[in-house]
Amino acid sequence: MASVVVVLVLAAVSLAKKGRAAPTGRQCVQLEVPVSVNTTATHWLQQKVDSNIDAVDYVYDMTTWTSPNTTSRILGEITVKETFKITGQLCVPAKGSRSDTLQIATHGVGFDKRYWDAEVKPEQYSYVNAALAEGYSIFTYDRLGTGGSSKPDAYDVVSAGVQVEILHQLTALARSGKLVSSSKKSGGVSNLGNYRPKKIIQVGHSLGSAIVIGLLTADGASSDGAIITGFLYNSQIGGASLAPWGFEFAKENDPKKFGDRGSGYIVQATKSNTQLIFLKKGAFEPALLDYAWKIRQPNTVGEFVSLTTVLGHPAPDFKGPIQDYGFCRGDCKNTYNVTEIKSLYPASSALSVYLQPGTGHGLTLSTNATAGYKVSFDFLHASGL
Ligand SMILES: *[C@@H]1O[C@H](CO)[C@@H](O)[C@H](O)[C@H]1NC(C)=O
Ligand SMILES: *[C@@H]1O[C@H](CO)[C@@H](O)[C@H](O)[C@H]1NC(C)=O
Numbered sequence: 001m002a003s004v005v006v007v008l009v010l011a012a013v014s015l016a017k018k019g020r021a022a023p024t025g026r027q028c029v030q031l032e033v034p035v036s037v038n039t040t041a042t043h044w045l046q047q048k049v050d051s052n053i054d055a056v057d058y059v060y061d062m063t064t065w066t067s068p069n070t071t072s073r074i075l076g077e078i079t080v081k082e083t084f085k086i087t088g089q090l091c092v093p094a095k096g097s098r099s100d101t102l103q104i105a106t107h108g109v110g111f112d113k114r115y116w117d118a119e120v121k122p123e124q125y126s127y128v129n130a131a132l133a134e135g136y137s138i139f140t141y142d143r144l145g146t147g148g149s150s151k152p153d154a155y156d157v158v159s160a161g162v163q164v165e166i167l168h169q170l171t172a173l174a175r176s177g178k179l180v181s182s183s184k185k186s187g188g189v190s191n192l193g194n195y196r197p198k199k200i201i202q203v204g205h206s207l208g209s210a211i212v213i214g215l216l217t218a219d220g221a222s223s224d225g226a227i228i229t230g231f232l233y234n235s236q237i238g239g240a241s242l243a244p245w246g247f248e249f250a251k252e253n254d255p256k257k258f259g260d261r262g263s264g265y266i267v268q269a270t271k272s273n274t275q276l277i278f279l280k281k282g283a284f285e286p287a288l289l290d291y292a293w294k295i296r297q298p299n300t301v302g303e304f305v306s307l308t309t310v311l312g313h314p315a316p317d318f319k320g321p322i323q324d325y326g327f328c329r330g331d332c333k334n335t336y337n338v339t340e341i342k343s344l345y346p347a348s349s350a351l352s353v354y355l356q357p358g359t360g361h362g363l364t365l366s367t368n369a370t371a372g373y374k375v376s377f378d379f380l381h382a383s384g385l
């Protein structure tokens with residue numbers, strides 16, 4: 001008799017949890033989007049990473065001052081002409097006052113799209129839920145090389161420039177209203193086939209923010225607004241090092257999880273490296289560190305070396321509002337110059353820099369995440385988005 005009671009109680013708890021993870025009004029469809037890329041990419045002088053010993057030596061090579069600088073690592077250009085599978089999730093609020101404004105969110109290193117949609121206390125941490133509750137639609141996707149997306153060559157193909165081109169194509173597809181109809185549906189609701197947004201806002205985190213910046217530079221007119229989190233042009237950015245990640249060869253770090261990652265795919269070694277990079281003591285719950293470690297994803301060596309190709313150029317055609325939400329190897333206070341940042345977005349209608357107090361690099365995993373989201377939403381509303 002007692003065991004029956006226990007079973008009932010457990011069932012009630014899991015239902016309650018499910019109810020929170022999928023609040024009424026959350027309609028999502030899981031997609032496999034074919035994205036055809038035809039672009040040039042840089043071919044780099046890089047060390048091969050096929051073992052943990054190689055991975056440590058790679059970090060050594062990338063961080064010692066006597067190693068070749070990025071410019072002198074350029075060996076030439078290659079053509080990347082390939083159709084990739086990009087896995088994504090489109091969510092549209094059932095009754096959203098802003099549902100025809102679509103946020104497209106690009107995650108950074110160490111994660112896949114789940115960075116935006118925590119399954120632990122989603123009501124507090126899921127950015128997807130927060131955006132939906134605010135009335136926005138939102139598309140999150142696995143960056144090339146992560147999650148369910150294709151995992152091609154890690155040296156030249158999975159690189160910042162190619163990631164920019166993929167975001168460019170996804171944005172164009174969404175704007176044309178064909179995102180769902182041109183994709184294979186792998187789950188979720190069936191009533192979003194004709195979803196067509198009127199406005200598109202790019203949201204990024206860390207490397208994802210660099211990719212968004214690359215898109216604003218390449219085709220600023222394609223976006224109506226941008227929220228750049230975990231990234232800020234500042235005096236400390238050059239000092240950010242690869243060392244705290246403690247990178248290991250992904251397949252050797254966890255053969256079960258990462259058996260499908262080839263040469264050049266690297267991942268943070270331990271849960272403590274994850275804390276060091278993303279979370280600040282006192283501003284996170286241990287369950288979120290466990291979660292970040294559980295959902296960790298490798299990135300490629302090509303993504304780091306190619307970052308300079310998409311950053312630091314002005315985005316003259318971007319007219320929307322842009323909010324930078326800082327990252328500076330420590331406290332961002334007094335490390336940046338708004339005049340200099342503004343000069344990169346000469347036509348932007350509004351620019352703001354915001355430093356979320358007491359928070360680590362993993363904004364969506366930090367205790368005060370929801371209040372931070374509110375700051376970004378208020379900024380967008382003030383610009384009519
Ligand atoms: C790929 O791009 C090149 C250079 O822009 C162009 O000449 C070629 O026709 C393109 N190929 C396809 C299949 O679009
Ligand atoms: C990079 O290295 C090359 C070759 O050693 C050198 O000519 C160049 O000045 C360096 N560039 C920077 C920005 O240090």
Ligand SMILES: *[C@@H]1O[C@H](CO)[C@@H](O)[C@H](O)[C@H]1NC(C)=O
Nearest residue numbers: 334336337338339340341343
């Ligand atoms: C910020 O940058 C501008 C343009 O480069 C420069 O004129 C100004 O002196 C800088 N401000 C500070 C406080 O460094």
Ligand SMILES: *[C@@H]1O[C@H](CO)[C@@H](O)[C@H](O)[C@H]1NC(C)=O
Nearest residue numbers: 355356357358368371372375
């Ligand atoms: C939480 O974030 C909000 C918005 O940035 C901020 O005003 C508030 O001070 C933060 N709270 C704490 C305890 O840091």
